Amino acid sequence: MDMDHEFDIGPEDAAWRERAARFAADHVAPVARELDREARFSKDLVRAFGAAGLIGATVPEADGGGGASYLAGCLIAEELGAVDGSIRGFLAVQRGLVIQPFLDHAPPPHRERWLADLIAGEAIGACCLTEPEAGSDLGGMRTTIREDGDDVVIDGEKVWITNGNVADVLLVFGSVDPSLRTRGLECYLVPADTPGLRREPMPGQDLGHRASDHAHVVFEGVRVPRANRFGPAKGGYGVAMAGLGDGRLNVAAGAVGAHRACFEACQAFTRERRQFGKRIGDFQQVGAALADMYVSLTQSRLLVYHAARLADLGKDNAAVVSAAKLAATEAALDAAKQAIQLHGSRGYSDELPLERHYRDLVALTIYEGTSHIQRVILARHLLGKDEGPKE
Numbered sequence: 001m002d003m004d005h006e007f008d009i010g011p012e013d014a015a016w017r018e019r020a021a022r023f024a025a026d027h028v029a030p031v032a033r034e035l036d037r038e039a040r041f042s043k044d045l046v047r048a049f050g051a052a053g054l055i056g057a058t059v060p061e062a063d064g065g066g067g068a069s070y071l072a073g074c075l076i077a078e079e080l081g082a083v084d085g086s087i088r089g090f091l092a093v094q095r096g097l098v099i100q101p102f103l104d105h106a107p108p109p110h111r112e113r114w115l116a117d118l119i120a121g122e123a124i125g126a127c128c129l130t131e132p133e134a135g136s137d138l139g140g141m142r143t144t145i146r147e148d149g150d151d152v153v154i155d156g157e158k159v160w161i162t163n164g165n166v167a168d169v170l171l172v173f174g175s176v177d178p179s180l181r182t183r184g185l186e187c188y189l190v191p192a193d194t195p196g197l198r199r200e201p202m203p204g205q206d207l208g209h210r211a212s213d214h215a216h217v218v219f220e221g222v223r224v225p226r227a228n229r230f231g232p233a234k235g236g237y238g239v240a241m242a243g244l245g246d247g248r249l250n251v252a253a254g255a256v257g258a259h260r261a262c263f264e265a266c267q268a269f270t271r272e273r274r275q276f277g278k279r280i281g282d283f284q285q286v287g288a289a290l291a292d293m294y295v296s297l298t299q300s301r302l303l304v305y306h307a308a309r310l311a312d313l314g315k316d317n318a319a320v321v322s323a324a325k326l327a328a329t330e331a332a333l334d335a336a337k338q339a340i341q342l343h344g345s346r347g348y349s350d351e352l353p354l355e356r357h358y359r360d361l362v363a364l365t366i367y368e369g370t371s372h373i374q375r376v377i378l379a380r381h382l383l384g385k386d387e388g389p390k391e
């Protein structure tokens with residue numbers, strides 16, 4: 001099947017896809033299982049990723065990036081996602097939740113200090129939104145931001161922060177007035193060595209994304225200059241939403257990659273494996289499962305590419321991104337479960353990457369807004385504001 005013909009992908013975007021596929025094959029595939037088994041985050045892999053020009057691929061050339069389209073960004077995430085969820089997850093955070101706010105809002109000195117290093121993979125960033133009592137409900141944040149002369153003082157606690165233990169710089173969200181909920185949020189850049197910042201690995205072993213780093217971060221009287229604020233006063237929610245828009249699209253595209261990997265593995269295996277004297281794919285139930293996997297893969301792909309193309313046209317794509325994240329992550333998770341089933345006991349072992357895709361994909365339906373929350377966002381878009389009963 002000619003993928004480019006099917007999806008109308010031009011040569012420049014295809015070249016980015018090839019570059020990502022090569023990187024995934026040469027650098028990620030050989031170490032993915034070992035890093036997962038050892039639950040080890042690899043800074044070397046991040047540096048290689050940056051050196052290959054893939055972290056900043058979609059950053060404008062004027063800002064030191066590769067100037068690639070959003071569609072190319074999705075193709076990169078897809079290729080990485082086809083091989084490993086942890087490094088693809090790193091990209092969603094570093095590019096979407098950290099570099100995007102830098103591009104949109106960083107005051108010039110911070111931009112000069114950090115942006116090039118973040119793009120090169122020489123510096124690592126983290127984005128601190130989630131708290132023990134505020135996950136989906138960002139307006140319920142309890143981290144406080146208090147002005148003190150030319151500084152602000154941050155007190156609070158964050159959980160599940162990707163890159164939190166290895167980050168050089170953290171973007172920290174908190175509230176200047178909790179009664180204002182999302183309208184009281186602000187975002188501050190906090191270098192990792194700032195006094196009062198403590199971090200530790202999350203307790204327990206994660207189901208998936210084991211080669212990612214997840215931290216519990218505590219802020220006790222953390223003092224940074226007021227000039228470290230990203231975005232306008234009380235404008236933190238907008239900063240978070242712009243970053244999440246980019247991140248969610250990356251997550252959806254990564255899910256397409258994992259889905260594709262599961263589908264292709266099943267296609268090959270159900271052609272080769274024989275039972276009862278036949279290819280197992282020729283049993284109706286197995287063939288139908290393969291067909292369903294292909295249909296849902298194509299649906300996810302079309303939604304993700306559509307969302308990316310809207311962004312490339314400069315159009316608002318928030319609702320389509322939510323639809324793409326919802327559909328692609330849920331469909332990929334179903335496909336991974338089915339892939340394990342179709343491989344029989346082989347699929348149950350990490351000799352094959354299917355069970356790792358399955359474990360990683362569960363998280364894709366949770367972070368950057370759960371599937372429930374994507375439905376909430378979509379319903380809001382579809383219904384619009386309640387104007388009250390008609391006279």
Ligand SMILES: Cc1cc2nc3c(=O)[nH]c(=O)nc-3n(C[C@H](O)[C@H](O)[C@H](O)COP(=O)(O)OP(=O)(O)OC[C@H]3O[C@@H](n4cnc5c(N)ncnc54)[C@H](O)[C@@H]3O)c2cc1C
Nearest residue numbers: 127128129130135136160161162363366367368369370372
């Ligand atoms: C691997 C991983 C990496 C992560 N990385 C980061 C990171 O880098 N930075 C960061 O800040 N956070 C990160 N998170 C946290 C993640 O964003 C949150 O876990 C997520 O937003 C959900 O919040 P919660 O876990 O508190 O669940 P809750 O918000 O408590 O939700 C619990 C359940 O209730 C449902 N629910 C909640 N509200 C509604 C509603 N209005 N309607 C319907 N259902 C609802 C949810 O969908 C969910 O099923 C990460 C999480 C994981 C697993």
